[in-house]
Amino acid sequence: xxxxxxxxxxxxxxxxxxxxxxxREVSLTIARGEYVxxxxxxxxxxxxxxxxxxxxxxxxxxxxxxxxADVSDMDDNELAEVRNREIGFVFxxxxxxxxxxxxxxxxxxxxxxxxxxxxxxxxxxxxxxSVGLTDRMHHKxxxxxxxxxxRVAVARALVNKPSILLADEPTGNLDSRxxxxxxxxxxxxxxxxxxxxxxxxxxxxxxxxxxxxRIRDGLIASDEVQxxx
Amino acid sequence: MTLLAEIREGLRIALTAIRANKLRSCLTTLGVIIGILxxxxxxxxxxxxxxxxxxxxxxxxxxxxxAQRQDWIIRSHEEWLTMRKxxxxxxxxxxxxxxxxxxAKAISPIAQRGGKIQYQDRDTLSPAIVGTTDQYAIxxxxxxxxxxxxxxxxxxxxxxxxxxxATVATNLFKSESAIGARVKIAGRNFDVxxxxxxxxxxxxxxxxxxxxxxxxxxxxxxxxNNPDVSLQVKVASGEGLEEAREELRAIMRKVRQVKxxxxxxxxxxxxxxxxxxFRQVAGTIAAVGLFITGLSLFVGGIGxxxxxxxxxxxxxxxxxxxxxxxxxxxxxxxxxxxEAAAICVLGGLIGLALAWPITLIMxxxxxxxxxxxxxxxxxxxxALTGIISGFLPAWRAARMNPVDALRxx
Numbered sequence: 141x142x143x144x145x146x147x148x149x150x151x152x153x154x155x156x157x158x159x160x161x162x163x164r165e166v167s168l169t170i171a172r173g174e175y176v177x178x179x180x181x182x183x184x185x186x187x188x189x190x191x192x193x194x195x196x197x198x199x200x201x202x203x204x205x206x207x208x209a210d211v212s213d214m215d216d217n218e219l220a221e222v223r224n225r226e227i228g229f230v231f232x233x234x235x236x237x238x239x240x241x242x243x244x245x246x247x248x249x250x251x252x253x254x255x256x257x258x259x260x261x262x263x264x265x266x267x268x269x270s271v272g273l274t275d276r277m278h279h280k281x282x283x284x285x286x287x288x289x290x291r292v293a294v295a296r297a298l299v300n301k302p303s304i305l306l307a308d309e310p311t312g313n314l315d316s317r318x319x320x321x322x323x324x325x326x327x328x329x330x331x332x333x334x335x336x337x338x339x340x341x342x343x344x345x346x347x348x349x350x351x352x353x354r355i356r357d358g359l360i361a362s363d364e365v366q367x368x369x
Numbered sequence: 370m371t372l373l374a375e376i377r378e379g380l381r382i383a384l385t386a387i388r389a390n391k392l393r394s395c396l397t398t399l400g401v402i403i404g405i406l407x408x409x410x411x412x413x414x415x416x417x418x419x420x421x422x423x424x425x426x427x428x429x430x431x432x433x434x435x436a437q438r439q440d441w442i443i444r445s446h447e448e449w450l451t452m453r454k455x456x457x458x459x460x461x462x463x464x465x466x467x468x469x470x471x472x473a474k475a476i477s478p479i480a481q482r483g484g485k486i487q488y489q490d491r492d493t494l495s496p497a498i499v500g501t502t503d504q505y506a507i508x509x510x511x512x513x514x515x516x517x518x519x520x521x522x523x524x525x526x527x528x529x530x531x532x533x534x535a536t537v538a539t540n541l542f543k544s545e546s547a548i549g550a551r552v553k554i555a556g557r558n559f560d561v562x563x564x565x566x567x568x569x570x571x572x573x574x575x576x577x578x579x580x581x582x583x584x585x586x587x588x589x590x591x592x593x594n595n596p597d598v599s600l601q602v603k604v605a606s607g608e609g610l611e612e613a614r615e616e617l618r619a620i621m622r623k624v625r626q627v628k629x630x631x632x633x634x635x636x637x638x639x640x641x642x643x644x645x646x647f648r649q650v651a652g653t654i655a656a657v658g659l660f661i662t663g664l665s666l667f668v669g670g671i672g673x674x675x676x677x678x679x680x681x682x683x684x685x686x687x688x689x690x691x692x693x694x695x696x697x698x699x700x701x702x703x704x705x706x707x708e709a710a711a712i713c714v715l716g717g718l719i720g721l722a723l724a725w726p727i728t729l730i731m732x733x734x735x736x737x738x739x740x741x742x743x744x745x746x747x748x749x750x751x752a753l754t755g756i757i758s759g760f761l762p763a764w765r766a767a768r769m770n771p772v773d774a775l776r777x778x
Contacts, residue, residue, distance in 0.1 A: 196693060196771045217697045224695020235690045235775070239385045251378050252695035254371050296694070 142169040143303055143335055144193060149202035151188050162188035164358040165202065170337070172303070175330040177346035178339045180355035187308070189355060190339045194227050194306045195219045207303050224252050228297025232309035234289040236281040242292045243268060243277040249300045267295040271325065287318035294325060298334070305329065305336045311345055323348050375700055379707035386680065386708055387715070394712060397676045401716030401751060402723070404666030409724040409739070409747045410731075411662045415655045417737025422647055424736065426640060428568045428577065430510050430603060434614055435638040436466065436621055437599035442646045455634045457597035460589065462624050466600055469620045472613045474605040475507035480588050480596035486537065486581055487553040493540035496579045498554065500588020500596070508603040511577055514538075516548040516563030524584040531559040534580040535567035555591045559583065614639070666750070669716070670758035677709050677762035688766050689774030702767040709759025710752045717751030 151163040162185045170176055180186040191197035192204065195211055198219070204212045211222055228249075229235075236245045246267050250260040268277045271291040281289050290310060297305055307326070311319030327348060330336050338349060346352050347366075354362040387394045435441075439452045463478040470476055484498035502524040505511070511518075514535060523530055531554065538547045538561075547561045568577045588596070604613040614637055621627075621635050681688070688701055696704075721744060728739045 191772050194693075196775070217699075220692060220695050220697040220700075223693060229693050231775075235686070235693070237687060237690060239389055248691070249694045251374060252691075252697075252700065254374060300695075 143172045143174075143207055144168070144170040145205040146192075147203045147205075149192060149199045149204060151185075151192065151197070152200045161358050163192070163199070166358070166360055168353070168360065168363075170335070172335055173330075173333055174351060175326075175336045175349045176338070176351045176353060177349035178337060178353045178355060179341060179343075179346050180361075181341065184355045185358040186339055186355045188358075190306065190308055190337075193304070193337065194229060195223045220252075224249055224300060226303045228300065228302040228305045230290065230293050230297050230305065230307035230310045232312035234281065234286075234293050234313070236289060236292055236296075238281055241278050241280050242273060242284065242295075245281070245292055246277075246296045246299050249296060253300055264295075264299055267299040268292075270298070271295045285318075286314050287321055290314060290318075290322050291325065294322070294329075298329070303335060305334050307336065307338045309340055310338060311340075311342070319345070372703075375703050376707065378700075379704045380711065382704055383708035383711040386684075387712060390680075393676065394715075397672050398712055398716040398719065400669030400672040401666070401713050401754060402669075402720045404662075404669035404754070405717045405720030405747050405751055406724050407662040407665050408659065408750065409721060409743060410727060411658045412743045412746070413724070413728050413737045413739055414731065414735070415651070415658060416740065416743065417731065417735035418654075419651060420736045422651070423644075426643055426647075428510075429640045429643070431640050432604045432606070432610060433508060433510070433639065434602045434604065434610075434617055435599055436602065436617055436635060437638065438597055438635055440636040440642075441638045442642055452636075456625070457595075458599065458625075458635065459595065460585075460598055463598040463600055465624045466617075466620055469624070470602060470617065472605055472608040472616060473508075473602045475504040475603045477501045477504035477508045477601050478585060479505070479599045479601055480585060480593065481599075482592055482596070484555055484581070484592060486541065488541040488550060491541050493537055493579075496534070496537045496581050498588065498592060499580050499582045500585040500592070501582060502585055505582065505601070508601040509577065510603070511568075512566045514564045514566045515546070516561070518563055519582065519584055524586070526584075526586070528584065529557060529559045529587055530562045530584070532563040532565060532582040533561055534565050534578045534582075536578040537581055538564040554581065554583065557587075557591055559587075610639070666754060669713075670754045673709055673712060673755060674758040674762060676712075677705060677759050678765070680708065681705060681762045681766040684766075685769065685774050685777040688769050689771050689777065692769070692771035693775060698767045701769075702763045705763030705766050706756050706759050709763070710755035713751040713755030713758075714748060717748050720751075721747055 146166055146168040148165040148167055149163055150161070150165055153160045153162060166189065178186050178189060188197065192199055195206070199212055202212065203210060206222065207226055209222070211219065214222065237248070243264055247260055247264040250263060255263070265274070268274055271294055273288060273291055273295065276284060276288060281292070284292065311322055314322065323345060326336055326338070338345065340346055349366070351363070351365045353360055436458070438455050438457055440448070443449045443452065460478070467476055467478065478501060480500040481497055483495050485492060486496055503519050503521040506518040516532070518532055519530060531552065533541070533547055541547065541552065542550065547564050550561045551558050552561060553559070565577060602613070602617060604610055618633065618637055622633065625634060627634055691701065721739070725739050728737055731737045
């Protein structure tokens with residue numbers, strides 16, 4: 141069974157009296173364990189697609205089943221729960237809480253999941269360790285390098301054992317060497333069975349994925365599976 | 370997510386945010402500090418006034434009725450005029466009433482006027498000379514500091530003895546013992562047989578403490594042979610005060626021969642009247658005072674609301690992040706409400722800390738203390754101020770769309 145199933149998803153916005161068709165009847169399925177890159181120029185609708193897959197936004201029409209549940213009709217609070225349980229976000233600008241140290245940033249999804257203190261600490265430490273930042277966990281984001289911040293973000297994304305790791309331009313704010321490190325980390329996560337979706341406009345980054353979706357003008361322009369590189 | 374964990378996380382965020390913006394938090398808190406300070410002081414002052422009054426009034430027993438010509442509390446000029454026209458209660462009326470009253474534990478006729486008392490070459494400022502009987506000791510509930518009260522044979526026979534109020538005794542005798550001394554009242558010698566315990570307070574100072582009690586017969590021969598007499602009736606325990614009052618009224622009417630169609634030409638007074646009159650006035654003062662001081666708290670609350678709007682706007686991105694990783698409406702709402710409440714409670718604590726030394730100074734004038742009730746109340750009010758004024762900003766934060774919030778910088 142597919143993990144993600146989008147059926148005829150349309151998303152329109154009103155902007156200054158003008159209707160913008162960000163997505164037009166997009167249908168798409170992604171299976172568990174896939175490593176997918178979503179590509180497209182800005183304004184193509186790829187961000188909208190990512191927001192919809194990430195349950196940050198709801199479609200104007202069409203249906204979206206995530207892990208068997210229909211999320212297209214859920215209200216804000218239900219969506220918050222789904223995001224907490226099913227989605228791990230990694231953003232271009234890291235989006236860590238500036239005033240909290242690395243450990244607390246990683247703990248946050250567990251707090252919202254209602255996990256008790258001891259268990260939370262244990263799981264968060266494990267996640268921090270898995271990205272190799274145990275010795276930096278008491279540092280605040282501004283005391284960490286870009287690569288380290290992004291690794292904290294990855295640890296935060298994975299700490300709730302979500303169904304999907306959803307990364308939006310994860311290397312966009314990193315130099316190429318650090319970017320490669322993060323992509324290596326994704327590679328490793330993919331091999332250990334995580335479902336990963338990376339939104340990017342860089343071919344180099346997309347090439348790490350097994351499957352590349354190209355979006356143009358709100359439609360899927362191509363959907364190709366690459367051979368093992 | 371459980372509510373408890375949400376509150377704990379909310380507190381943590383609030384404290385971090387307050388610490389991160391120290392100056393801003395201080396300035397914002399100032400409004401609440403001043404608000405809580407004024408409200409607390411006002412509350413303490415009102416409580417102190419009430420307590421001071423109740424302490425004083427307790428020197429008039431709650432179970433004592435005063436049958437006399439005039440009402441204690443005269444509400445209008447017309448009332449005063451009618452009362453002035455009333456006939457005095459004469460000694461013979463008083464005696465006749467005295468014989469008929471059956472419900473009393475003690476009943477004493479009281480005639481009173483200003484006079485002069487001399488001991489050697491000392492005198493004291495206008496004490497009240499009270500002519501009464503031995504029953505006065507019980508009906509007025511006085512207790513003796515030294516010596517004894519007038520006996521019944523003395524009050525009937527009219528032997529020239531007197532009992533001094535505490536202030537009178539101190540003024541005349543300083544630290545000497547007054548008992549056995551001979552004083553001069555209205556030109557006649559009296560032996561001091563007792564000194565009363567000081568009562569103090571609003572009614573004590575001007576009342577029992579500055580009295581000189583002499584037998585009624587002495588009063589009649591020496592000072593005034595036709596005085597306006599009051600009857601002080603201490604109702605026996607087990608008798609209802611209301612019934613006693615009605616009975617006394619009936620006897621008074623009969624003795625004073627009031628026609629059935631006429632209204633009473635006398636008054637029956639009791640402690641309750643003063644208490645309720647005081648309550649009315651004190652209640653109004655309290656309401657007005659708290660309203661005015663409450664305004665400053667209101668202004669403080671507006672400051673909080675303002676700063677919370679700023680805080681929410683500044684942290685739009687943070688709200689977006691939190692929502693993206695699973696924070697619900699409620700979570701965000703609680704987070705900002707707690708932040709607003711925390712600032713206010715902090716202000717409340719500081720306000721109370723400032724109010725405390727001031728109440729110590731106030732305590733020199735009135736029996737006022739910063740009671741635990743007021744402390745708790747102040748903190749609750751502070752927290753409520755925070756929650757109420759933080760609600761709109763928090764609501765705005767909670768309703769933010771995560772996509773838009775994340776996009777903001």
